[in-house]
Amino acid sequence: MDRNDCIERFGANNISRVQTFRINAGEVDFGDLGHALGAPQGNAVICWLTNGRVAVMGKLFSDNFGDPQTATIEIRFRRSGGQVTNLTTRSLTSQGGPVSWRDIERVSPAGDFREVRIRLKQFLPDTGLGPVSSVLATRTFRRREVIRLHIKVLSNPIVNVDTMVDSMRQVYASADVDVELASRENLNLPAFDDLDVDPCVRGLTSAEQDRLFANRNSVGANEVVAYFVRSTDPPLNGCAAHPAGRPGAVVTSGATLWTLAHEIGHVLGLNHVDNNARLMTGNGTSRITNPPPNLSVSEIEAIFASTLTISV
Amino acid sequence: MPVTMQQVRAQLDRDEPDYPTAAQLGPTAVVQLAKLVRGTDALLAAKAAYLASLIPGDQSRVVLDDAARSQQGQVRVAAAAGIRNLPDAPLDLIDTLLKDSDAGVRKVALRSIDTRQFTGLKARVEAIAKSDAEDFVRKIADQTAKRLS
Numbered sequence: 001m002d003r004n005d006c007i008e009r010f011g012a013n014n015i016s017r018v019q020t021f022r023i024n025a026g027e028v029d030f031g032d033l034g035h036a037l038g039a040p041q042g043n044a045v046i047c048w049l050t051n052g053r054v055a056v057m058g059k060l061f062s063d064n065f066g067d068p069q070t071a072t073i074e075i076r077f078r079r080s081g082g083q084v085t086n087l088t089t090r091s092l093t094s095q096g097g098p099v100s101w102r103d104i105e106r107v108s109p110a111g112d113f114r115e116v117r118i119r120l121k122q123f124l125p126d127t128g129l130g131p132v133s134s135v136l137a138t139r140t141f142r143r144r145e146v147i148r149l150h151i152k153v154l155s156n157p158i159v160n161v162d163t164m165v166d167s168m169r170q171v172y173a174s175a176d177v178d179v180e181l182a183s184r185e186n187l188n189l190p191a192f193d194d195l196d197v198d199p200c201v202r203g204l205t206s207a208e209q210d211r212l213f214a215n216r217n218s219v220g221a222n223e224v225v226a227y228f229v230r231s232t233d234p235p236l237n238g239c240a241a242h243p244a245g246r247p248g249a250v251v252t253s254g255a256t257l258w259t260l261a262h263e264i265g266h267v268l269g270l271n272h273v274d275n276n277a278r279l280m281t282g283n284g285t286s287r288i289t290n291p292p293p294n295l296s297v298s299e300i301e302a303i304f305a306s307t308l309t310i311s312v
Numbered sequence: 313m314p315v316t317m318q319q320v321r322a323q324l325d326r327d328e329p330d331y332p333t334a335a336q337l338g339p340t341a342v343v344q345l346a347k348l349v350r351g352t353d354a355l356l357a358a359k360a361a362y363l364a365s366l367i368p369g370d371q372s373r374v375v376l377d378d379a380a381r382s383q384q385g386q387v388r389v390a391a392a393a394g395i396r397n398l399p400d401a402p403l404d405l406i407d408t409l410l411k412d413s414d415a416g417v418r419k420v421a422l423r424s425i426d427t428r429q430f431t432g433l434k435a436r437v438e439a440i441a442k443s444d445a446e447d448f449v450r451k452i453a454d455q456t457a458k459r460l461s
Contacts, residue, residue, distance in 0.1 A: 191448035194389045194416035196423065200328055231386035233393040233420050235358035237327035253386065254355025259327055284325035 001032045001057055006047035010055070017048040017143065019176060022058075025136035028071040028120045029061040035099045038063060044104075048143050052112035059101045060120075062094040069094060070123040077108040078115035085109065091123075114311060116141045142311045145304065147172065147264065148182040148223040150248075152215060154193045155230040157253045164251070168261035170292040171279050175300040177309060183218045187227075195250055197232045200239040202266070213246040222307050224267055226251055226260055237285070240266030247308055258285035258293060268306045270299050315341040320348070324359045335366035342371040349378050349387065357382065358390035365394025373398060373405070380408050388417045396424035403432065410436060415446040422449070426456040434460040 003018040020043035022031030031040025044058025054077060062071035072091040078084045085108065094100045117140045124132040149168075151161055161184075169179045189212065196206040205213070212227055219225055225248035232239055232252055237259045240249040249263035262285050272282030279285075279293040295303070303309055315337045323334035341363075348360035361379035364372045376398065379391035392409045395401040401424075409421035418440070425433055434457060441453035 190415055190446065191419065194386070194420055230416065231355075231358060231389050233389065233423070234329075234331055234362050235355065235386070235390050235393070236329065237355065239328065252355065254353070254358075256327070262327055282326060283322070285327055286325050 001043055001045040003045075005045055005057060006055070009057070010047055010049055014049050014051065015047060016050045017176075019046040019048070019141055020044070021046070021139070021141070023118070023120060023137050023139055025120045027062070027064040027069060028073075028122050028136050029063055030058050030073060030104070030118065030120060031061070032059050033101070035061055035063065035101070046116055046141050051110070053108045053110060054113045054116055054143070055105065055107040056116060056118065057105045058103075060090060060092050060104050061099055061101045062092045063099045064094065064096060064122075065098075067096050068125055069096075072121040072123065073104060074117075074119040074121065075104075075106045076117045076119075077113045078117070080112040080114045114143045140304075142304075144311070145175075145177045146180050146310050147177060147268075147308060148180050148220065148310060149264070150182050150216075150219045150223060150225045151184040151228070152225055153184070153186050153228045154189055155228060155253050157228055157251065157255050159255060159257050161228060164255070164257060164260040167257045167292065168264065171258070171261045171295065172303070174292070175295050175303055177303060182220075182223060185217060187215060189215070192227075193230045195227075195229050195232050197236065197239040197241065197250065198234060200232075200234075200236060200241050202241055203244075205241050205243050209241065209250075210243050212250070213243050213248055216246060221245075222247075222310060224248055224264060224308055226264065228253070238263040240264070242267065256285045257291075258288055265295075265299070265303075268308055269302050313340075315344060317344045317347070320344040320360075324348070324356060324363065329359055329363070331363060331366055334363050337367070339367055339369045339371070342367055342369060342375060346371070346375050346378065349375055349382070354382075354384040354386050357384065357387045361387060361390040362394050362397075365391075365397040368399065373402065377405060380405060380412075385414045385416060388412055388414060389420050392417050392420035392424060394424075395421065396427045401428075401430065406430065406433065407436065410440060415444075415449050418444065418446075418449050419452055422452045422456050426452075426459060429460065431461065 022040045024039040029040045032042025034041045047055045060073045070093045075088045092102045120137045122134045192212040196208040227250045230253050237255045238251040240263045270280045276287045276289045345360040345364045349357045364375035437457040444450045
C-alpha cells in the first residue's frame with residue numbers, strides 16, 4: 001500500500017501526509033501482501049487527513065506454522081489535546097499451517113488527531129499451563145515530528161549555512177522528521193570563534209563551550225542550537241558535546257555539506273557507524289557515497305525517542 | 313613502510329578525528345602532513361598541523377613552523393594549539409604566534425602556554441595582558457600570567 005491507496009480511499013485533496021511501514025514481529029505481522037520468509041513484503045499505510053482524521057490500512061498476518069494462535073492488532077488514536085480513543089481490536093485465529101491474513105482498516109472519528117499507536121499481540125491456546133498472551137510489537141506514529149533548529153553564526157562556513165540546513169532536511173525527511181529553522185542570529189563573540197572543545201566527548205565540556213552555549217536567546221528547552229565558529233581546538237569539522245540542558249553543537253568553517261546533520265545526529269543520541277552510506281559514518285561525512293545519506297531503522301527510532309524531536 | 317597519504321586522509325577526513333589514534337601513524341606520516349599543511353584545504357591543513365604536533369620529532373616542528381606562517385587563520389590557530397604538544401616548543405615559534413595579527417591565534421597560543429606552563433614567557437604574557445588590542449585576549453593573558461612562574 002502507498003499514497004495511492006490513501007488517495008483512492010479519501011481523495012487526493014484530503015491527504016496531508018502518508019506514512020508507509022511494515023511490522024515484522026515474528027508470528028504476528030502487519031503490512032501488505034505478499035508474505036515470504038516470515039515477513040510481510042508490502043507496506044501498510046497511515047493516511048493523515050487534512051480534516052484532522054487519520055486512517056490505518058493494511059493486512060494482519062498470522063504466521064505461526066506450527067501451532068494454533070490468535071493474532072491481534074490494537075489501534076488507538078490520540079487527539080492533539082492528549083485524549084485517546086477507545087482501543088480498536090481486530091483478531092485473526094489460525095490453526096497453524098500456511099500464513100493467513102485479514103484486511104484491516106480503521107478510520108478515526110472526527111477530530112484533530114496527532115498520534116496512532118499500533119500494538120501486535122499473540123494469544124496461544126491453553127495447553128494445560130493456561131493461555132499465553134504476548135505483546136510482540138508496539139509502534140507509534142505521529143502526524144508531524146519536528147526538530148526546532150536555531151542557528152547562531154560567529155563565522156560563516158565555506159558551505160553556505162542554508163545549504164547545510166537543506167541537506168539536513170533531506171536526511172531527516174527520510175525519517176519523516178521536519179527540520180524547522182526556528183531562528184537565526186549573528187553573534188559577535190570573537191573570544192569563542194576558535195573554540196576550545198577538548199576533548200569533545202559527550203557530557204564533557206570546556207569553560208568556553210559552557211559560555212558559548214549559554215547563548216540561547218529565543219531558544220526553547222527542547223530545541224537545538226548550531227553554533228557556527230571558525231575553528232575548534234583541536235581542529236574538528238564540528239563537535240556535539242554540550243552542557244546539560246543546553247542541547248546543541250558547533251560546526252566549523254571547513255565543515256562539509258553533511259556535518260551539521262551529522263553533529264545534530266549526535267545531539268539526538270546517535271553514535272558513529274563504519275558505513276559511508278550513512279549519515280553517522282565515523283569515517284568522515286566528506287566520504288559519504290550516496291547523498292542524501294541513510295539513517296538506519298534503529299537510528300530513526302532513537303530520533304523519535306529523543307526529547308528534542310517534538311511531536312506537533 | 314612509509315605511511316601513505318591515503319592512510320593519513322583516512323584519519324583526518326573524519327569529522328571528529330581521533331588524534332591520539334592518528335598519532336600512532338608515527339613519524340613517517342609527517343611528510344604527508346607537511347604536504348597537507350601547505351595545501352589549499354584550510355581545515356585539512358589545520359588537522360594536519362595539529363596531528364604533526366602529536367608525533368615526536370624535529371620534522372613535526374618544521375610542520376608547525378609552516379602552519380604558523382599559513383595565510384589561513386585557522387591553520388595558524390592549529391599551530392598555536394599544537395605548541396602545547398611539542399616536548400620542547402621553540403620560543404621563537406611561540407613568540408611568532410603571540411604576535412600574530414589574528415586575535416584567535418593569540419588566544420589559543422596563550423591557552424597552550426597556560427596548559428604547558430612554559431617558562432621564560434611571563435614578562436611577554438604580562439605585556440599582552442596590558443596592551444593587546446582585544447579585551448578577551450588581555451583577560452586570558454592576565455589569567456595566564458598569574459599562573460606562570
